[in-house]
Amino acid sequence: MRKCLIAVIFLMAFPFIYFGVLTGIVYIQSIKYQPEFRKRADFLISCINDYRKKNGSYPKEENCVSDLVIKSHEMVNSPNLIGRGDFIFYTMHGVPPILIVGHWYPPNLIYDFDTNTYEENSRLFLDSGL
Numbered sequence: 001m002r003k004c005l006i007a008v009i010f011l012m013a014f015p016f017i018y019f020g021v022l023t024g025i026v027y028i029q030s031i032k033y034q035p036e037f038r039k040r041a042d043f044l045i046s047c048i049n050d051y052r053k054k055n056g057s058y059p060k061e062e063n064c065v066s067d068l069v070i071k072s073h074e075m076v077n078s079p080n081l082i083g084r085g086d087f088i089f090y091t092m093h094g095v096p097p098i099l100i101v102g103h104w105y106p107p108n109l110i111y112d113f114d115t116n117t118y119e120e121n122s123r124l125f126l127d128s129g130l
Helices: 002-055 067-072 124-128
Strands: 087-092 095-102 108-112 117-120
Touching (some): 002 087, 002 108
16 A cells, blocks of 8 residues: 555656656756857847947848858857857847847846847746747
């Protein structure tokens, strides 16, 4: 009877243990790939700041960095990141633009041009409902 009770408790707890281990693996993967996001962000920030110095304003078009430059700096199909090396140059109403490297949801990196700060694994867009 006691062995049966232990087996039932284990079977009930197994999904929670499995989910915990899976969550831990995903978290470790996101930490492992974060330096790649920082390297990409630094390169894009330098391109965008060069554009701003030449033209006096931030770029309005989405493709402010040419595809050739992106490919030569491994921004697309990087072996260290799952999927494409996506980035978004996002402007909000009356606010200096932000650069999102990665995805809308973590793992990602957000750079604020106004304060020159990085926010790693940001939940900005998850929390705001955008």
